[in-house]
Amino acid sequence: MVGNSKSNYANRPAPGLPGLKSEWSRLLESPDADGVLRTWHFLDNDPNESKLTILCVHGNPSWSYLWRDLLTHCPKDVRVIAVDQLDMGFSDRTKSKRTLEMRIQDLHNFTQQLDISEPIITIAHDWGGPISLGWAQINQHCVKGIILLNTAVHQPERVLAPILIKFVRLPGVLQFCTQITKIFIWGALHLTEKKPSSSIKQAFFAPYKSSRRRKGIKRFVQDIPLHKKHKSFKTLESICDKLETFKDTPALMIWGARDKVFSDQYLGDLEKRLPHANVHRFADAGHFVSEEIDLSKIVFTWLKQLEIPEQTKLSYDEVSSLTTxxxxxxxxxxxxxxxxxxxxxxxxxxxxxxxxxxxxxxxxxxxxxxxxxxxxxxxxxxxxxxxxxxxxxxxxxxxxxxxxxxxxxxxxxxxxxxxxxxxxxxxxxxxxxxxxxxxxxxxxxxxxxxxxxxxxxxxxxxxxxxxxxxxxxxxxxxxxxxxxxxxxxxxxxxxxxxxxxxxxxxxxxxxxxxxxxxxxxxxxxxxxxxxxxxxxxxxxxxxxxxxxxxxxxxxxxxxxxxxxxxxxxxxxxxxxxxxxxxxxxxxxxxxxxxxxxxxxxxxxxxxxxxxxxxxxxxxxxxxxxxxxxxxxxxxxxxxxxxxxxMQTSTKGVNVGKPAPGVEIAISPLDRKGVSVEKPTSQINIVGEVKIRSSHTFDGYNQLWHTDALSRTSDNWHASGDIGSLDQNGDLWIGGRLIHVISTPTGLVMPVSVEFEIEEIPEVQLAAAVGVGPAGRQQIVAIIEMLNTSTIIQAAPMSLVSKIRSITSSRIAAVLTVKRLPVDRRHNSKIDRVLVKLWADKALSGEKVNTK
Incomplete structure (x- = not known):
């Protein structure tokens, strides 16, 4: 059966849902926790050969569609299985109240029936988290890693239970919000900071078109144990207590910090229970964090790093000498x-x-x-x-x-x-x-x-x-x-x-x-x-x-x-x-x-x-x-x-030779300004500056993916700056990698252009940005002059001519502004991203007031 989203029986979603391939959709019969044969709907890319299986478990009120990004971008040798839990998504409606313990057993029976190959990585969101962890504790022998997105296993002390959940659980509200109407689904999707498109929202609504199909959503909410007398409390407590058995199992937490349900306190609680876990916290993402980020990139980067033998960190018996x-x-x-x-x-x-x-x-x-x-x-x-x-x-x-x-x-x-x-x-x-x-x-x-x-x-x-x-x-x-x-x-x-x-x-x-x-x-x-x-x-x-x-x-x-x-x-x-x-x-x-x-x-x-x-x-x-x-x-x-x-040139500004104990190398760039190669010490190669030293930082706090991208396995730190080495071993810095201007004739580093312009006495500060598509950008100079307006204006032709006569790069346009935006700490670093936005608008005829 395909597309009958009003039936109590399992069926497949109708074709055409954005990001979902029909061939992924499968049905499988499996005994539930009571031994009753039930039909599950699940997504499965089913490669010919797989060295790893990712088992994805959704929460409430979503379904396996949540994990489509992983199926779309997974490597050829990785199998991704995303289930619709019973009473949820396109799986069977059981007409029974399913507890946390039952859902764990349901999932275990399903995976036994499917005969999933080992090793297995679990990934779960929302209340799929405890279910996934409970399953992992039963199947610990084959679990290679755990990934959690905005979930909880315990109510932290002195932290009130989520107000939204308590509100929805109120008599009269529960039935109306979760079953009679789609308010609960709609509200959950709007807990994101970046609101999903209409077609994506309709895809999440797809399995829940009738009140009868939404009954599982209500019962899922009812099964959240907010007090010790709740029937699922002891099961959740047991899962929580046994988390220490995963102390040697790699773990990754991906968190949307603006979640109105699972706040940062729940992340903190999980970190204490899994202190070895890698964490990436997205400050501006909400509950459905996977809808706001490149989930597959993070997950598969993490899985790739699991294949690299972990470097033994130096262990020192000596104590700190900072206070000596x-x-x-x-x-x-x-x-x-x-x-x-x-x-x-x-x-x-x-x-x-x-x-x-x-x-x-x-x-x-x-x-x-x-x-x-x-x-x-x-x-x-x-x-x-x-x-x-x-x-x-x-x-x-x-x-x-x-x-x-x-x-x-x-x-x-x-x-x-x-x-x-x-x-x-x-x-x-x-x-x-x-x-x-x-x-x-x-x-x-x-x-x-x-x-x-x-x-x-x-x-x-x-x-x-x-x-x-x-x-x-x-x-x-x-x-x-x-x-x-x-x-x-x-x-x-x-x-x-x-x-x-x-x-x-x-x-x-x-x-x-x-x-x-x-x-x-x-x-x-x-x-x-x-x-x-x-x-x-x-x-x-x-x-x-x-x-x-x-x-x-x-x-x-x-x-x-x-x-x-x-x-x-x-x-x-x-x-x-x-x-x-x-x-x-x-x-x-x-x-x-x-x-x-x-x-x-x-x-x-x-x-x-x-x-x-x-x-x-x-x-x-x-x-x-x-x-x-x-x-x-x-x-x-x-x-x-x-x-x-100290001197400047078309290469940028000379920042000298490496400090004691520091190594400097350059990762060459492609024509669009992207770092593409391994670090080299060759001279006159323009690229991203890589640094290695004993005083390089230990890592970014709660930004695992950023950290992983910023350093190589052999401890080179990607600085994000663009530069080159000269024949004397000196490093020249031309600006930030994200600010490189990719013109038809090659890459231009903004700092060198800015320093040239700032030699003109009436110029207080200068910013050079690229306008246009990568590889065909034109250089636009924005000049800070105190006697000008806060509204961006075209510079006088006399100034434009003077600038063009002293700069080594072709300047397409010159704009003036009273004050350029600089960082708060140093009052020196120009926010070129904002300046570029100003230039784009001003050159397209918009009035830009920088006040």
């Missing part, structure tokens, strides 16, 4: 940190060590344990350093999120990290309460009883100081996780970057070796992340009076004050900070210039820096050597270049 310098008896009375406040509060290394220990006692009193994630939303200074090093000392994992990400970016970051604890100033604690950020809250400053109650704040740092000393746990091992640091979000969504203690130690050591940092040095960190390394290096540090989330707020006067406060010898700043120092340097006195002359080293990092800007800055610090280390949150330093060697 702070304990150095020789530094007890030496200055450690000074704050650029009115009082200029400061601590010695001895005082900092005592403060760290008291902070350890406080964290331990709150039940922070090794492996706990602690979000530190504190301004750089004494408190942040004490918290950071206390976390490292007891084995907790600091989560560092830049305030420059803004409210939305910070919310996404903190929800993806899901910290157990959150320590913050009053603004952060208020935001955490208002925006419902996860984590037990701890305030930096003392709160009143009313504030503590309203903000649901557990404790505060001043309270830690009066705690009685207790025995601290041993220092963490070097290969233990040490931090999750979020990227700036300048080149895509902000990602959590995981580091181990060993990798952070290697980064510290690489910086000290590269710049010959000694105990006599003192650091001004206008590049806030590196203020935190001062204590680890055993040198004093200060963050200037500035908004660290907006580096362009640093003035020349405040830089001088910071240098004077600690008699600094090192200055570390971003290009935006240095640019504003130069623009505010006109009022510096002779005494200010004398203070600046004592600096021996200036470092500029965070974004491409114009050589002339660095040369101008060094005129203020005549006794300093200037360098620009190239790198990223994932690995810094990667290369280093001295100011005299």
């Amino acid at each position: 310098k702070i304990n150095d008896a020789q530094l007890t009375t030496e200055l450690a940190i000074t704050e650029a406040t009115k009082t200029q509060a400061s601590v010695t290394f001895g005082q900092l060590n005592e403060l760290i220990e008291q902070t350890c006692y406080g964290l331990l009193s709150l039940k922070v344990i090794p492996g706990s994630k602690v979000a530190l939303m504190v301004y750089p200074g004494i408190n942040l350093s004490a918290l950071l090093y206390a976390c490292w000392k007891i084995g907790a994992i600091p989560v560092l999120i830049d305030a420059g990400l803004g409210k939305s970016g910070m919310s996404k970051a903190i929800r993806s990290a899901r910290p157990d604890f959150l320590v913050g100033d009053r603004r952060a604690i208020f935001a955490a309460r208002l925006l419902k950020w996860p984590g037990t809250r701890v305030s930096v400053k003392k709160l009143s009883k009313i504030e503590q109650t309203l903000l649901v704040c557990k404790s505060d740092l001043p309270s830690f100081l009066s705690l009685t000393p207790i025995q601290l746990p041993g220092l963490p091992k070097r290969d233990a996780q040490a931090a999750i640091v979020f990227t700036s979000g300048a080149t895509g969504p902000s990602k959590g970057v995981r580091y181990t203690h060993r990798q952070l130690e290697s980064q510290r050591d690489a910086l000290m070796e590269l710049y010959e940092i000694t105990p006599e040095d003192r650091l001004v960190a206008a590049f806030a992340p590196f203020a935190l390394y001062g204590p680890a290096m055993g040198i004093p540090s200060i963050v200037p009076d500035m908004d660290v989330s907006a580096p362009g707020t640093l003035t020349a006067a405040h830089l001088v004050k910071a240098i004077q406060a600690i008699n600094a010898s090192l200055v570390f700043a971003s290009p935006a900070a240095i640019a504003n120092v130069m623009s505010t340097s006109g009022g510096l006195s002779d005494n200010d210039l004398e203070i600046l002359s004592k600096v021996r080293l200036v470092l500029c990092a965070g974004a491409p820096v114009r050589p002339q800007l660095m040369k101008d800055f060094l005129s203020l610090t005549p006794n300093a050597k200037g360098y620009s280390p190239y790198g990223m949150t994932e690995v810094l330093p990667a290369t280093n270049v001295a100011v005299p060697e």
